[in-house]
Amino acid sequence: MSVAGVKALCFDVFGTVVDWRGSIAREVDALGIACDGHAFADAWRGRYQPAMEEVRSGRRPWVKLDVLHRENLVAVLAAFGITLSDAEIDQLNRVWHRLDPWPDAVQGLQRLKGNYILATLSNGNVALMVNMARHGGLPWDVILGAEVAGAYKPSPQAYLGSAALLDLEPGACMMVAAHNGDLVAAAACGLRTAFVARPSEHGPQQTSDQRAEHAFDVVADSFVDLADKLGC
């Protein structure tokens, strides 16, 4: 499969490139906190979209994701009845900078990098993405996304601002994500789309985003499969 004119692949990261749920659960369990690590991770991630919606809606001025993550962490700790020091909260909040890649991610990205510019197009802030890339060996060419575009996905400006920084037309960019909604929003901005299934992102009971629900340009079941399908 070839997708004519695509110069850059723009990656969703949380869930698509890295396993946030498993990584957070492992770190919470290692802390010896008396709770189920996966339940903690789910509760933390559950506050993600509502927190960003405060910014997307204009009710709150721009604030980077590290700040939203920390506010959400404080709330989740309270809900679980867990007490940590400020320093411990800071340390745990940085787990998002230390998320592990899915097993196929690095190999696939290395192959894709031969033919395409690899950009992050995540809601994660720049420092988070840089530290995560160094932690996991993710070979990005450039960190784009919410912070540099000044808008959280799925706001159009997140996609269009990232393409503009690459000096590319939206149609020369392909959004890669494990989430139907992200790809639908990207396509509405003129980006090409690749769905990579991550059916256990939310654990064994996951029901959403099990498969591509729209006519995306490419559908793959791993980054290695994506590299195969893009002829890399």
Added chain:
Amino acid sequence: MSVAGVKALCFDVFGTVVDWRGSIAREVDALGIACDGHAFADAWRGRYQPAMEEVRSGRRPWVKLDVLHRENLVAVLAAFGITLSDAEIDQLNRVWHRLDPWPDAVQGLQRLKGNYILATLSNGNVALMVNMARHGGLPWDVILGAEVAGAYKPSPQAYLGSAALLDLEPGACMMVAAHNGDLVAAAACGLRTAFVARPSEHGPQQTSDQRAEHAFDVVADSFVDLADKLGC
């Protein structure tokens, strides 16, 4: 030598990492244009600071460096009495995306990357820096600088905005440049400083920036020497 607390090295690029003068001269000569390639490169670069000063001064709204480079190229072509098509001008303007690294740059950066975040802090726009990195194999962790900070060096916002995107205090960032003025401006913002001499950036007759003229934290004569001095 160790510089306590430095997490990120922030690089000037034109002249410090890449040989703009030699690269442009080679490309101009290869085009068969009836002029001296080095004289052409010098004339083009001579319009660089005045063009940015229109933006820094506020007389002109923000515009990316690719646009300034193209306006300057049109003026230089006219001054040299050279006629090119619009497509040829576009192609030649992109030579800034294809500048070759100094011979020690890639090896030094690869060593430095083991201990430090490597960021560009250049006046070049994001697309230019991304394409140049892929051309020359420059292993940046992140593209920062003028376009994402919304200000051209030596405006303080160029340095401070880049540090903020890394979520680092200015003192945790070390500016690396071959230009005394760039480092003085960075130091005034609280960044640490490393001077790397490029005494032939402007050719054999160069008189400026032959050596460090201030008490910078590190002074080196190549990126390999910088890696040695930073214990990488």
